[in-house]
Amino acid sequence: MTYALLDGLRVIESSAFIAAPLAGLTLAQWGADVIRVEMIGGGIDYARMPRMPHPEQRGRSLYWTGLNKGKRSLAVDLRQPEGRELIQALVTAADAPAAPVSAGPTTTGPRAALGGGVLLTNIGTPWLAHGLLAARRPDLISCTIQGNADGSTAVDYTVNSAAGYPAITGGGSIQRPVNHVLPAWDIACAYQAAFAIVAAQLRRQQCGAGAELKIALSDIAFTMLSHLGVLAETQLLGSERPSIGNHIYGAFGRDFGTADGKRVMVAGISAGQWRALVKACDAGDAVKALEARLGRNLDDEAERHAARDELAALFEPWFAARPYAAVAAALDAHQVCWGPYRTVGELMAVDPRVSLANPVFETLDTPGIGPHIAAGSAVRLGGAEREPTSPAPLLGAHTDEVLAQVLGLSGAAIGALHDRGVVAGPERDPSVAAARS
Amino acid sequence: MTYALLDGLRVIESSAFIAAPLAGLTLAQWGADVIRVEMIGGGIDYARMPRMPHPEQRGRSLYWTGLNKGKRSLAVDLRQPEGRELIQALVTAADAPAAPVSAGPTTTGPRAALGGGVLLTNIGTPWLAHGLLAARRPDLISCTIQGNADGSTAVDYTVNSAAGYPAITGGGSIQRPVNHVLPAWDIACAYQAAFAIVAAQLRRQQCGAGAELKIALSDIAFTMLSHLGVLAETQLLGSERPSIGNHIYGAFGRDFGTADGKRVMVAGISAGQWRALVKACDAGDAVKALEARLGRNLDDEAERHAARDELAALFEPWFAARPYAAVAAALDAHQVCWGPYRTVGELMAVDPRVSLANPVFETLDTPGIGPHIAAGSAVRLGGAEREPTSPAPLLGAHTDEVLAQVLGLSGAAIGALHDRGVVAGPERDPSVAAARS
Numbered sequence: 001m002t003y004a005l006l007d008g009l010r011v012i013e014s015s016a017f018i019a020a021p022l023a024g025l026t027l028a029q030w031g032a033d034v035i036r037v038e039m040i041g042g043g044i045d046y047a048r049m050p051r052m053p054h055p056e057q058r059g060r061s062l063y064w065t066g067l068n069k070g071k072r073s074l075a076v077d078l079r080q081p082e083g084r085e086l087i088q089a090l091v092t093a094a095d096a097p098a099a100p101v102s103a104g105p106t107t108t109g110p111r112a113a114l115g116g117g118v119l120l121t122n123i124g125t126p127w128l129a130h131g132l133l134a135a136r137r138p139d140l141i142s143c144t145i146q147g148n149a150d151g152s153t154a155v156d157y158t159v160n161s162a163a164g165y166p167a168i169t170g171g172g173s174i175q176r177p178v179n180h181v182l183p184a185w186d187i188a189c190a191y192q193a194a195f196a197i198v199a200a201q202l203r204r205q206q207c208g209a210g211a212e213l214k215i216a217l218s219d220i221a222f223t224m225l226s227h228l229g230v231l232a233e234t235q236l237l238g239s240e241r242p243s244i245g246n247h248i249y250g251a252f253g254r255d256f257g258t259a260d261g262k263r264v265m266v267a268g269i270s271a272g273q274w275r276a277l278v279k280a281c282d283a284g285d286a287v288k289a290l291e292a293r294l295g296r297n298l299d300d301e302a303e304r305h306a307a308r309d310e311l312a313a314l315f316e317p318w319f320a321a322r323p324y325a326a327v328a329a330a331l332d333a334h335q336v337c338w339g340p341y342r343t344v345g346e347l348m349a350v351d352p353r354v355s356l357a358n359p360v361f362e363t364l365d366t367p368g369i370g371p372h373i374a375a376g377s378a379v380r381l382g383g384a385e386r387e388p389t390s391p392a393p394l395l396g397a398h399t400d401e402v403l404a405q406v407l408g409l410s411g412a413a414i415g416a417l418h419d420r421g422v423v424a425g426p427e428r429d430p431s432v433a434a435a436r437s
Numbered sequence: 438m439t440y441a442l443l444d445g446l447r448v449i450e451s452s453a454f455i456a457a458p459l460a461g462l463t464l465a466q467w468g469a470d471v472i473r474v475e476m477i478g479g480g481i482d483y484a485r486m487p488r489m490p491h492p493e494q495r496g497r498s499l500y501w502t503g504l505n506k507g508k509r510s511l512a513v514d515l516r517q518p519e520g521r522e523l524i525q526a527l528v529t530a531a532d533a534p535a536a537p538v539s540a541g542p543t544t545t546g547p548r549a550a551l552g553g554g555v556l557l558t559n560i561g562t563p564w565l566a567h568g569l570l571a572a573r574r575p576d577l578i579s580c581t582i583q584g585n586a587d588g589s590t591a592v593d594y595t596v597n598s599a600a601g602y603p604a605i606t607g608g609g610s611i612q613r614p615v616n617h618v619l620p621a622w623d624i625a626c627a628y629q630a631a632f633a634i635v636a637a638q639l640r641r642q643q644c645g646a647g648a649e650l651k652i653a654l655s656d657i658a659f660t661m662l663s664h665l666g667v668l669a670e671t672q673l674l675g676s677e678r679p680s681i682g683n684h685i686y687g688a689f690g691r692d693f694g695t696a697d698g699k700r701v702m703v704a705g706i707s708a709g710q711w712r713a714l715v716k717a718c719d720a721g722d723a724v725k726a727l728e729a730r731l732g733r734n735l736d737d738e739a740e741r742h743a744a745r746d747e748l749a750a751l752f753e754p755w756f757a758a759r760p761y762a763a764v765a766a767a768l769d770a771h772q773v774c775w776g777p778y779r780t781v782g783e784l785m786a787v788d789p790r791v792s793l794a795n796p797v798f799e800t801l802d803t804p805g806i807g808p809h810i811a812a813g814s815a816v817r818l819g820g821a822e823r824e825p826t827s828p829a830p831l832l833g834a835h836t837d838e839v840l841a842q843v844l845g846l847s848g849a850a851i852g853a854l855h856d857r858g859v860v861a862g863p864e865r866d867p868s869v870a871a872a873r874s
Contacts, residue, residue: 005640005648017706022664026629030636044707049687049739050670057737062666062673063687114639130819147774148790149797149817153710157685158776161692161702162788166683167780170607170615177692177700177778178607179683180617187621187661191628192463196816198635199467202551203442205642211442212819222791223812224624225781226798227459229499231791232809233487234781236499241781246603246616248594250486250500255598255614263614265598269454270481273590300494302486337584339595341614343604344662344671344678351599353585354659354668360586361663372672375663378656379633380586382567382649 001070002376002386007031009201010116010406012091013071016045018156018183019145019217020122021067022190027120027197028070029377029389034120035072035402037087038395040424046395047430052369058430060368065392069364069374074403075396075424082422084127086407091119091128092137093406116406117141117210118197124151130212139210141200143193149216156183156217163221164230168243189220244308252277252304254312255341256319258327264319267337269301280334281318290314348373359386366391368431394426438507439813439823444468446638447553447843449528450508453482455593455620456582456654457559458504459627464557464634465507466814466826471557472509472839474524475832477861483832484867489806495867497805502829506801506811511840512833512861519859521564523844528556528565529574530843553843554578554647555634561588567649576647578637580630586653593620593654600658601667605680626657681745689714689741691749692778693756695764701756704774706738717771718755727751785810796823803828805868831863 001007009032013024021036028034038046045064052059074090076083095115117137121128122145134140147154157179160166166177193215200211225231233239246255246265252274253267268274278287287298290310296303304311319327324340331338347354355361356373364374369391376389403409403423417423426432438444446469450461458473465471475483482501489496511527513520532552554574558565559582567579584591594616597603603614630652637648662668670676683692683702689711690704705711715724724735727747733740741748756764761777768775784791792798793810801811806828813826840846840860854860863869 005636018665025664026632044709047738049742050666050674050676051739052673057739062669064666066664066666066669149795153772153774154776155704155706155774157690157704158702158774161700161776161778162784162790164779164781164784165617165619166702166778169618170609172607174778174780174783175694175698175700177683177702178615179692179702180602180619180621181606181686182602182617182621183665184617184619184621184624188624188628191625191632192815195463195628195632195635198632198639199442202635202639202642205639214817214819215815216817218790219795219797219815219817222784222795223797223815225784225791226810226812227462227503228455228620229487229501229503230781231785232499232503232806232811234785235809236489236806237487239487246614249618253594255616257612261612263598263612265595265603265614265616267592267594269592272481301484302488302494305486335590337590337592337595339591339598341598341603341611342601343611344601344667346611347599347601347659347662348668348671353599353655354662358586358656358659360656360660369669369673372669373663374669375660378629378652378660380651380653380656382651 001031001389002029003381003384004031004387006114006198009033009114009118010035011118011120011197012037012087014087014119014121014123014128016043016122018067018186019189019193020120022187023143023145023193023197024120025067025070026191026194033072034070035074035090035398036068037074037076037090040075040077040396040428042395042430054431060366060431062369065366065369066374068392069366070389071393072398072402073393073395074399075428077422080422082420086403086422088127088133088136089407090402091133092117092140114201114205118201119143120193120197122146134210134212139204139208141197141204141211141213143197143213143215145189145193146214146216148218149214154218156186159185159218159221162218163225168241170243171245172243185217185221188224189215189217192220247308247312250305251301252308252311254308256316258319258324259321260323262324263341264324264327264331265339265341266331268304269337271299273337274301274304276334276336277315280330280336281315283314283318286314362388364389364391367394368429394429394432396424396428397426399423399425438468438826439466440818440821441468441824443551443635446470446551446555447472448555448557448634449474449524451524451556451558451560451565453480453559455504455623456626456630457557459624460580460582460630460634461557462504462507463628463631470509471507472511472527472835473505474511474513474527477512477514477833477865479832479867491868497803497868499806502803502806503811505829506803507826508830509835509839510830510832511836512865514859517859519857523840523854523859525564525570525573526844527839528570529554529577551638551642555638556580557630557634559583571647571649576641576645578634578641578648578650580634580650580652582626582630583651583653585655586651591655593623596622596655596658599655600662605678607680608682609680622654622658625661626652626654629657684745684749687742688738689745689748691745693753695756695761696758697760699761700778701761701764701768702776702778703768705741706774708736710774711741713771713773714752717767717773718752720751720755723751799825801826801828804831805866831866831869833861833865834863836860836862
């Protein structure tokens with residue numbers, strides 16, 4: 001974990017893909033004891049690309065291990081009633097003890113009495129239904145992430161297609177839509193879920209009440225269309241936003257090419273950003289002449305937006321005449337709001353913001369993968385030392401520990417569960433099993 | 438507000454654009470009393486497009502009003518020391534009273550004793566520095582959203598350009614990048630900030646400690662590259678992700694055109710989604726033949742991804758032979774994970790998920806704009822009735838009320854502040870002032 005603010009909060013996560021695991025990661029980075037329960041051998045996202053090389057394609061997933069660092073892992077046969085009963089018992093178990101436990105990501109520092117009784121899932125299965133579990137622990141907080149609120153399936157891509165963005169991305173149109181690559185709605189959903197769980201915990205701490213939280217990915221997207229003014233624009237102005245390529249909507253900003261074939265993104269949104277850009281490019285006179293020619297007041301961001309093509313043509317030669325280094329130096333000297341376009345490889349090679357020089361990054365040695373750069377919480381908490389994140393565990397790495405600690409099972413009882421194939425330890429992780437065979 | 442879970446938490450928001458205002462909106466929808474303080478006449482984002490029509494371009498911004506619903510507004514001359522002192526006093530004022538107050542979005546229900554002492558800002562100004570304010574209220578929680586962690590400027594577009602996504606979006610390349618249109622990093626930052634503030638409040642409630650929270654937009658983006666496995670992939674596998682258009686990375690999924698010129702997005706990520714797609718399109722035999730021809734096991738998602746072009750060619754004729762209605766019916770009958778591509782106008786016209794039939798939406802009557810559809814919280818809280826959101830206020834609509842309630846100023850003192858031009862009421866909102874003139 002990065003910070004211990006949620007230390008003592010135990011969260012049982014039964015999930016897959018991005019939204020719920022990223023919500024769990026967010027809680028884990030802030031000190032919650034997030035226990036991910038998983039099918040023995042791995043759930044449907046355990047082998048998701050990219051994977052480490054492996055002759056039998058059993059290399060660990062860099063995607064899964066990225067989203068599940070800082071958590072503990074319990075491997076269970078979820079098809080067996082006894083396996084399901086174990087998970088129900090874990091979710092509804094009494095609060096965590098106040099003393100530090102002996103292993104796992106929550107060992108450092110004393111624990112507050114936040115307790116357990118939190119379920120995070122995107123798997124709408126009857127045996128994890130809120131009512132069923134709340135009958136056993138009335139102060140249960142459950143957070144269920146759905147595709148659509150009616151329970152029908154939807155993923156980031158199929159929600160995004162309906163949200164209108166692919167029709168206006170790049171040179172896209174409704175006939176030739178351009179999907180964005182970032183799973184932006186999953187990410188928004190994850191952080192909203194982490195917020196909702198902590199807000200519910202705040203209330204539980206005040207009055208003891210539990211909470212049944214449901215978040216539909218489609219609601220995350222469509223509510224955002226309201227928050228950003230897009231629904232009101234469509235309803236009240238009767239307009240559809242056009243596709244404007246790399247131009248920034250509502251102001252002036254665009255990408256420009258440099259003399260040596262690089263590209264930079266430049267934003268002139270606020271008046272200050274706009275003035276800086278004009279000054280850096282020594283374009284004051286040219287902008288005034290353009291204003292006169294177009295009869296526009298380019299101090300107004302909306303008029304800059306209307307004149308975006310003329311403005312882009314005005315600035316283009318300045319960028320095209322200079323190599324990247326000269327462009328960067330001039331823009332920085334005038335505090336222009338700009339950024340280079342980079343591939344991830346270039347980013348990691350040259351940008352100190354993605355390096356161990358940035359304290360949000362650290363080196364993790366993930367089992368089955370080896371050492372690599374990884375991120376803790378993006379938040380910087382003044383006066384708090386950042387603590388290391390534990391790497392994503394092998395499946396079942398904490399099975400015995402969790403069953404003993406949380407459910408108080410004896411070694412004999414745990415052994416019997418192993419013998420009956422109800423639970424498993426890390427030896428059944430596919431990458432380990434493959435290495436043995 | 439939608440829910441009263443944060444009722445009694447007073448947040449002073451001094452902000453602009455998306456990330457910080459959306460964080461404030463998130464808190465406000467959950468019952469916090471979010472007081473947005475603003476320059477008299479409006480800050481740099483007050484007129485951001487889209488705007489209502491107005492002969493003098495003073496129509497209200499649908500963007501600003503979308504992001505600032507559910508809040509109270511205080512209009513202050515922030516250039517005057519006395520104005521700044523008022524804001525400092527508001528941030529560091531003693532906790533809110535336990536009894537309900539007479540107006541504003543926090544009137545319903547009894548208030549918990551969460552108190553004030555929370556500052557949310559993206560404006561890094563010395564007079565709002567954490568240390569300065571914490572000297573007056575040691576349990577202060579401040580959350581400052583930055584562009585880069587070193588204080589240099591960056592916006593969503595200039596962070597995204599460096600994150601690698603434009604180089605692989607659509608048919609993009611590093612020489613011809615394609616920006617996505619959604620301000621995805623701002624949104625992620627906003628929800629992360631709301632999470633961090635509530636987590637800090639949870640700790641404050643336990644032990645009385647404040648918190649200085651800083652979140653850089655660039656850290657939000659670059660940490661996500663770790664969480665999604667992209668940094669590890671680049672570092673360990675030495676590969677750069679290629680641009681694959683509308684294909685889903687790591688599995689099979691793509692857009693397809695129907696006989697009547699519509700397009701749909703189809704996802705076959707999990708084994709279940711894949712089998713449903715194959716069945717819906719009656720493609721079992723064809724897929725088997727393709728498996729044999731390619732020598733691939735298409736039950737493996739990574740192999741489906743490798744065979745994506747061949748698979749797309751296999752499915753295309755099925756979609757192209759059917760009108761949209763028939764495609765939709767067949768996909769739904771087999772519970773395929775799919776979604777239509779829509780413009781926002783189409784979405785609002787035909788999709789019940791964006792209508793008053795969906796309880797996350799309501800009708801707001803925003804001053805200066807009129808009635809329109811708007812969203813409350815995307816989260817559904819079981820057993821809780823959704824309460825209406827108050828529309829975005831005119832600038833300064835709550836100036837007098839807030840100064841009286843929070844700072845205990847007398848009517849005479851407030852009048853004197855008006856007379857000296859230190860504060861203003863809604864009559865100085867540009868849209869009102871324009872209507873008068």
